[in-house]
Amino acid sequence: MAHIDYYFATLSPYAYLAGDRLERLAEKHNATITYKPLDILALFARTGGTPPKDRHISRQEWRAQELPRQARKVGMPLNLKPAHWPTNAAPSSYAIIAAQNAGGGDLGLLCRLFLTAVWAEERDIAEDAVVRECLERAGFDPALADSGLLSGAETYAQNLEDAVKANVFGSPFYVIDTGQSFWGQDRLDDVDLHLSGEL
Template structure:
């Protein structure tokens, strides 16, 4: 059974645009997925990147155009300048880690729900009420927002270290058990083809 380690950030617009396609691809190929939320703002400087606020205007202009094109192509609403971005991504990451450990709900729906809240619904994903709502909508106990904070913090930090070790430098980032790496929501088709054995 193939396996995918999924490194992502809950404040990443490109992770939002991935939607639930990873889950569809995994189901198609009988693959398992381990969700690994990471602190993207800490990852960038450690892997040769630059945080958005420090990027040259040329790069940010293209980023904005690309986000608009991709959101239109995918039929997904996206606010280029969300009311609550950047925000503290740690609370939502901790909740996702707790939900993955607890089981019983739809983890892909939870991840996408958090991202949608940030990028399409003008909600602050650092707020407890928002996280609780996302948990409930995905079939998890909302109380998970308050549990496992220490484990969540430790796992979140460990995910960042593992990401650096394994060659991750952005989000979303997918790594198969064979060591193949795919960066970006626009590479999900390639991941699908790889799992099918044609790429």
């Protein structure tokens, strides 16, 4: 059985555009997933990346074209300039970590609800009410927003260290236990081929 370490940021537009494709691939190939939300700006600082606002204008203009193209390609709504981006990603990340530890709900759905809140619904995922609502809609106890704070903070920091050690430098990033890594939602077809033994 294959295992996938899924590194991502709850503020990442490309993680949003992945939709539920990772979960469908995992089901198809009987693979397991560990969700590893992390601080993407800290990851950039550690691995030579640049925050979007600090990138050269040519890169910013390309991003402004590429994101809507990718959204149209997968049929997903996208607000290129969300009202609440960037925001504090820690509360949503802690909630995902706590939910993963608790079990009982749909973790993939929880991640998608946070990402959709940012990129399609103009909601602030740093707000407690939004975090609780997303937990509840994904089948988890909304009280995890409180009870998971300490362990969430520790794991969130560890996820960053794990990412650096695994040569992760962006979001979304898929590290397969075969030793192969894939960066970007546009590489999920390659993940599929790899898990099929064809790549």
